[in-house]
Amino acid sequence: DQQVKQNSPSLSVQEGRISILNCDYTNSMFDYFLWYKKYPAEGPTFLISISSIKDKNEDGRFTVFLNKSAKHLSLHIVPSQPGDSAVYFCAASAGLRGNTPLVFGKGTRLSVIA
């Protein structure tokens, strides 16, 4: 049973536009959320995170929004660039510094078209 769901396997966006990647979770114990980015033949790299005490975290072109009541988070990339083309994984943890392994979604492949 998937605790972290990314229901869109792929997304295509034009360069300069906004990319919105969505993630839903089922475990109400999750209180820390992360996005990782993965290029082919490389390991995932950390992109941005958010704690459940916040509803928004921004880092440059990347913003993560958290809606706890809906158990939903999203990653916004604006403006999108061709170099953003990658697979994006949503991950969640039940307890910051709680020594619990991250639970990952299946990923969304983003293609940014020049």
Next chain:
Amino acid sequence: GAGVSQSPSNKVTEKGKDVELRCDPISGHTALYWYRQSLGQGLEFLIYFQGNSAPDKSGLPSDRFSAERTGGSVSTLTIQRTQQEDSAVYLCASSPDGASYGYTFGSGTRLTVV
């Protein structure tokens, strides 16, 4: 080294053979994780080592899978009597202290069982 190193990068093996996958974490990182990504799937947690504590083996899919971590550093994931469904990319990650953020992943080992 500067990052997490995994070897081999690719492994093709015959069904029924045993394989060993190696992970060299970042020096000083006390936490080490193994995940795998099968085709079309997300990152599936396998096993987690934290310092001198007993490993969390809750993600290992069968007793054909085992892992050890020697001297708190290098880890080896062993798959005995490989099956075709074991084909996947096996990813290793380390983090400074088991915190739920700050995972650094290696590039993975692509295992193909024929």
